[in-house]
Amino acid sequence: MNKISFKIGLLFFVAIFLLESISMFFLHNNIIHSRVHDELSALQTRGNNHREVLQVSFHEETIKHIAMMEARTDSQVILTNPNGTIYMSSNKVTDEMKKIMKSTPKNVPHAGLILEDDWKKATYISSISPVVIDNKVNGYIYMFQNTLKIKNLISELNQHFLLAGVLSLLFMMIIITFLTRVVTHPLIQISEATKRISKGELSVSLPKLGKDEIGGLGESIRVLASDLDILKNERNEFLASISHELRTPLTYIKGYADIARRQDTSDADKDTYLGIIFEESVKLSKLVKELFNLAKMDENTFSIEKEEVHLQPYFQSIVEKVSPALKEHHLELFLECSAGLYAQIDPIRFEQVILNLLDNARKYSEPFTKISLIVSEESGKTHIKVIDQGRGIPEEDLPRIFERFYRVDKSRARSLGGTGLGLAIVKQLVESHGGTVAVTSSKYAGTTFEIVL
Template identity: 80%
Template structure:
């Protein structure tokens, strides 16, 4: 065991050393590059600011003001004429600065550019910004900054990195000794279990690893494996369901479109087929919209904007919308709601909930039956019940009616061919309001959906 612990500890130490070395090197270089880039960008921006001032007011007073400003900073500004002669300088222009100015390209973009960025070897970094007045070059603004500031910063950064590296190595050695002697064995078991899970072997088993954090980790691995197996099954079922749901309307659309295109198809039949194509297109559009809504709910990217809604006119407005469809089915709808009831809900989202439940009640009820909407307060909570006298839901199906793509009617007929997403959306919207939804149903008696807010 000691040999195994030593080998694992040594390998772990070497791996961490390499990883830390690479990380430190990359981080060090990135910080230096970022800091130097910031200095260069700040210098160029400063020159562009002076350039903007001069373009707005090119006078001796303005030039002198800029020179006085820069004379009190760690940067130096030099203003030259178009021919290269110096018009103004905030401090003495050295020979190196003159050499940098001579390296000016023939064409300088208006946003300026960096002339010298070699902070390691040069004495100054430099930028140039052209002054354009009436579309003509009136001069050039050169900005210089000593590289000593950057070098001092890098030297301090190097000291911090060296100290951090030494402390990291010391701390890492202590941790490795502890890990290899105390937790190596159970971690190896957990590692082997996770490898089996990654290969698809989800029915893993682990020995009891104690009641500490490692034991909790082992239990979490078991739970994870079970959840992954459930998720895998649900994913397969979801993909199969959505594939079928998309295939069905597309099959109708393609089939009836092919028939309607035939030259021997009479106009009456074409109109009927086009109507079917339109219906299936609407269903397909609704399915995609519902999938989009579910995706937003899963990502918590949809918003609930609650307001204190007066429930009686709220439900009366909804009933007016669904009344024509109920009348067509020779069904009646009864609303039972007190006058003074209010509830904190999002009216737009909750209208979607109620209409979905009423639409289900209409589809699964026979003509000459009643749908009752009861809204009342009980024990400080608002109840909203939608009750029909329809086919009802079998007892074995009740626990799954809020699952995505689950449908009690397995025939998937065109008349009752919903997407199986409506009740799932209803449940998520109700829960987003902090409420619950319950269902009571008996075959051939009816169904009651009770929303509690």
């Protein structure tokens, strides 16, 4: 049996055993007390009945008749005078009986009383009933019953309780074994699944484990394995992309550096090659910087220092900064922002967001089209839209547009100068501000990025 089954089974066993033991202990004591009380009450009642007969007819024949009746039973009756002298006995009077009779109190109530009730140690239990005629005590009726009868009764009762206890334990062990298997079997399956996950086997499957907490745990494990599988694939793609992005500029740099070092290379060609090397170095530096920023964001070490910013002049300064580059590509940039809008943002980090979106719009817009930057407030939230009239994004690419190194137009990726990290950085920075970013697009009908703060 595995450890968890043993622990749960042992816990159930101890708990139920203690509960059953305590219950059976109190039940046993109560039954014994009740049976002994019934025997004592019956003995006293019989003595009182004999007393009633004698009070009506205190004659020799009546006394003999009472003695004859009790002689055929398991009890013994003794009639004494008020001074204690034995007048009649249904059987032989033993020393133990005489000892009990000597303990008779002076004033015995008319209802009688129990003289001896210690059935465990004494040989007899006993009662006394006074015979009162004309308001005068004419004698006492002593009733004796051997405690062996009660002891045999208790012994039989103990045997029944022992048998019931053994059967209860066996039944309890069967139930506990069944319950522990029912409870622990799903846990064992979950444990085996987590072991396979730890070994890299992420395509684990668990059967339906119900809708309780164990079922919820199993579903969480299944979702975790699925997410880890996705992350593993994304990591492999990410590493492959990094390898490609680093290898390409390094290949250019190494290749043109080798050519420039040749003695037969003219000065003009050397300048051209050095220019290419410089451009590739800039791209490589930009890539490493963006990777570094993303790594800091993932580790939550990328600080966001918010302050209240007046949005109209803030976005106007960004527009003025990027307008010359857009004009070189024959693109117009329009800003629409109310003068009274304010927002809690990190102006430096958020400028990076807007610049990345505008640069993305520039890359994928055709000449002589316009780009719109629209800022508004709706339901207490700030909405920022960057709208272009470019080629648009195919519907199948939209879900992955914010993934690292993902490019829609892979064939033109290097000619456009992108690293494939710009939109991933946008998403990270917007979420760091507590906002959301979404994209809508139609092919050949433009793209809209909307940020909601």
